[in-house]
Amino acid sequence: xxxxxxxxxxxxxxxxxxxxxxxxxxxxxxxxxxxxxxxxxxxxxxxxxxxxxxxxxxxxxxxxxxxxxxxxxxxxxxxxxxxxxxxxxxxxxxxxxxxxxxxxxxxxxxxxxxxxxxxxxxxxxxxxxxxxxxxxxxxxxxxxxxxxxxxxxxxxxxxxxxxxxxxxxxxxxxxxxxxxxxxxxxxxxxxx
Numbered sequence: 001x002x003x004x005x006x007x008x009x010x011x012x013x014x015x016x017x018x019x020x021x022x023x024x025x026x027x028x029x030x031x032x033x034x035x036x037x038x039x040x041x042x043x044x045x046x047x048x049x050x051x052x053x054x055x056x057x058x059x060x061x062x063x064x065x066x067x068x069x070x071x072x073x074x075x076x077x078x079x080x081x082x083x084x085x086x087x088x089x090x091x092x093x094x095x096x097x098x099x100x101x102x103x104x105x106x107x108x109x110x111x112x113x114x115x116x117x118x119x120x121x122x123x124x125x126x127x128x129x130x131x132x133x134x135x136x137x138x139x140x141x142x143x144x145x146x147x148x149x150x151x152x153x154x155x156x157x158x159x160x161x162x163x164x165x166x167x168x169x170x171x172x173x174x175x176x177x178x179x180x181x182x183x184x185x186x187x188x189x190x191x192x
Contacts (some may be wrong), residue, residue, distance in 0.1 A: 040085035042146035043139075045110070047072070047079050049150065050130055052114040057123035064127035070134035078139045120154050 054068040072079065090099035118126060133145055148155050 043082040046146035062123035
């Protein structure tokens with residue numbers, strides 16, 4: 001008799017747990033987490049979200065696996081540094097054995113969180129933003145993108161906000177990040 005877990009029922013969970021064994025914790029960062037750990041967590045989450053959603057979108061007209069591979073290659077050093085930072089933080093918090101267990105658990109949670117897609121972006125939007133992020137390997141820009149793209153709702157003024165959602169959002173100028181992604185101008189000053 002086999003016991004089928006929720007993760008086993010989702011095809012992305014098996015792929016994801018292998019590829020993202022060094023994933024970050026969801027909401028488990030200690031209150032005293034330093035800015036470097038928080039930035040690393042955001043970068044890892046962005047990578048995981050893009051990987052899982054690229055797998056989800058691979059059979060449609062907006063398949064962006066090639067864009068995801070370019071993104072991964074462009075940001076390899078940033079992704080490796082974020083993974084190293086997260087492993088160190090998890091090791092310090094949970095010890096050697098506990099950190100491996102926690103990272104495995106988080107891998108499945110992340111796969112499940114994005115296995116049904118991004119909460120407010122479709123495959124076409126994900127493809128465009130992944131392509132745009134693959135054009136520039138700047139860590140600061142990547143971190144800013146992670147903060148915006150991993151939010152529960154789109155930032156007001158974001159080019160990713162649908163016209164219907166924008167009509168109900170308070171009027172605010174576009175963020176610097178979305179202006180950069182939209183215009184591919186990497187030298188604009190980054191804002192918060």
